[in-house]
Amino acid sequence: MAAHPDVVVVGAGVVGAACAEALTAAGLRVTVLDRGAPASGTTAAGEGNVLVSDKEPGPELVLAQHSLRRWRVLLPALREELGPELAEVEWDAKGGLVVATTAAGAGSLTAFAAAQRQAGVRAEQLAPDRVGELEPLLTPGITAAVHYPEDAQLHPVLAATTLLAAVRARGGAVRAGVAALGLRRAAGGAVSAVVTSAGDLPTAAVVNACGPWAGAFATAAGAPITVLPRRGVVLVTGPLPPGTVRHKVYDADYVGAVASGDADLQTSAVVESTRAGTVLVGSSRQRVGFDDTIRVAVLRELARKAVALFPVLADVPVQRAYGGFRPYAPDHLPVIGPDPRVAGLWHVTGHEGAGIGLAAATGQLLAELLTGAEPHVDPTPFRVDRPAVLTGAEVRA
Numbered sequence: 001m002a003a004h005p006d007v008v009v010v011g012a013g014v015v016g017a018a019c020a021e022a023l024t025a026a027g028l029r030v031t032v033l034d035r036g037a038p039a040s041g042t043t044a045a046g047e048g049n050v051l052v053s054d055k056e057p058g059p060e061l062v063l064a065q066h067s068l069r070r071w072r073v074l075l076p077a078l079r080e081e082l083g084p085e086l087a088e089v090e091w092d093a094k095g096g097l098v099v100a101t102t103a104a105g106a107g108s109l110t111a112f113a114a115a116q117r118q119a120g121v122r123a124e125q126l127a128p129d130r131v132g133e134l135e136p137l138l139t140p141g142i143t144a145a146v147h148y149p150e151d152a153q154l155h156p157v158l159a160a161t162t163l164l165a166a167v168r169a170r171g172g173a174v175r176a177g178v179a180a181l182g183l184r185r186a187a188g189g190a191v192s193a194v195v196t197s198a199g200d201l202p203t204a205a206v207v208n209a210c211g212p213w214a215g216a217f218a219t220a221a222g223a224p225i226t227v228l229p230r231r232g233v234v235l236v237t238g239p240l241p242p243g244t245v246r247h248k249v250y251d252a253d254y255v256g257a258v259a260s261g262d263a264d265l266q267t268s269a270v271v272e273s274t275r276a277g278t279v280l281v282g283s284s285r286q287r288v289g290f291d292d293t294i295r296v297a298v299l300r301e302l303a304r305k306a307v308a309l310f311p312v313l314a315d316v317p318v319q320r321a322y323g324g325f326r327p328y329a330p331d332h333l334p335v336i337g338p339d340p341r342v343a344g345l346w347h348v349t350g351h352e353g354a355g356i357g358l359a360a361a362t363g364q365l366l367a368e369l370l371t372g373a374e375p376h377v378d379p380t381p382f383r384v385d386r387p388a389v390l391t392g393a394e395v396r397a
Helices: 014-025 059-082 103-118 128-134 156-169 211-220 253-259 296-309 311-315 352-371 387-396
Strands: 007-010 030-034 096-100 124-126 144-148 173-176 180-185 191-196 199-202 206-208 228-237 248-251 266-273 279-285 318-328 335-338 345-349
Touching: 007 014, 014 030, 014 156, 014 345, 014 352, 030 156, 059 156, 059 352, 096 103, 096 128, 103 144, 124 128, 128 144, 156 173, 156 352, 180 211, 206 211, 211 228, 211 318, 211 345, 228 296, 228 352, 248 296, 266 296, 279 296, 296 311, 296 318, 318 352, 335 352, 345 352
Parallel strands: 007 030, 007 206, 030 173, 096 248, 206 345
Antiparallel strands: 096 144, 124 144, 180 191, 191 199, 228 279, 228 318, 248 266, 266 279, 335 345
């Protein structure tokens, strides 16, 4: 590119890629930087969930609902723009099934689904004796079940690379293996360049989309925020016959684990198939810093809970296990917006395990805010200058 970029996006995961795509769609010149390969960090360790089923009524659910609608429009448009070879993301509108196996869990799930319906979510209560119509191999010990037909899945790496392909097609640049080290600022304090491992890159706007490493980049940029890594692990089975698991199926206690701020290990049964025929088994959440050790005890707990839901999995071989770090904000809301301390610095992070599902609306919102367009959702709950994001970070800095 002959001219310097209007915006530099730091981080080529699915959230950074969605921001870059939306910015180029708005006519801006964009360069995306990543210290590694695109989509090789948190995105590569994701399951590809596009969910409304796990979110209680509130700002994150609103963002998820808009993102679901946005993915459904954006993906066909990118396929038309780029062609099928560059825009295949393995979208699967499989729907979700949330189940309870205790009387207490049944009451909680029923109340949760009722509140979601009031917020516009399609949450269809099923009698326990009808669950087998959707999942014939599910345990018969179900006390309550809710079907979420809007839930979907895509391949997270393919989604990110498709978004980045659109950036390149519109004249943008994606530079892998280039680390962003900090910012240069003009005399008035505004951003003038990104300091990188390959030299300074002049620009007037920088988007911090570094996922769980966003706190470190924010500190290097002189504007610390509280975003912490939260470790998650997934088991992958060998290929199974089609129809073994037909939906994304999880136990109702998954919702509580998502909303918890506890640093200790939490696990809940989450089971879903992939287009390749394997079954993904999760989920775990644990704050252990950036320790990437795969702990056998965690894998055993995941396997035990999955078999409790699907007894057929008891004799299925595990092909591999993988883990990743998710960007966690203490109040469980994404961080999307301008930094009030450094003109030209924007933060887009804190989505934890929902980044893939929320990415489409997040990118659109970031582009709207940066260009001054009318935002499609209220950005206030996601602002950078809320206490949960700034207070602890300012003290540590």
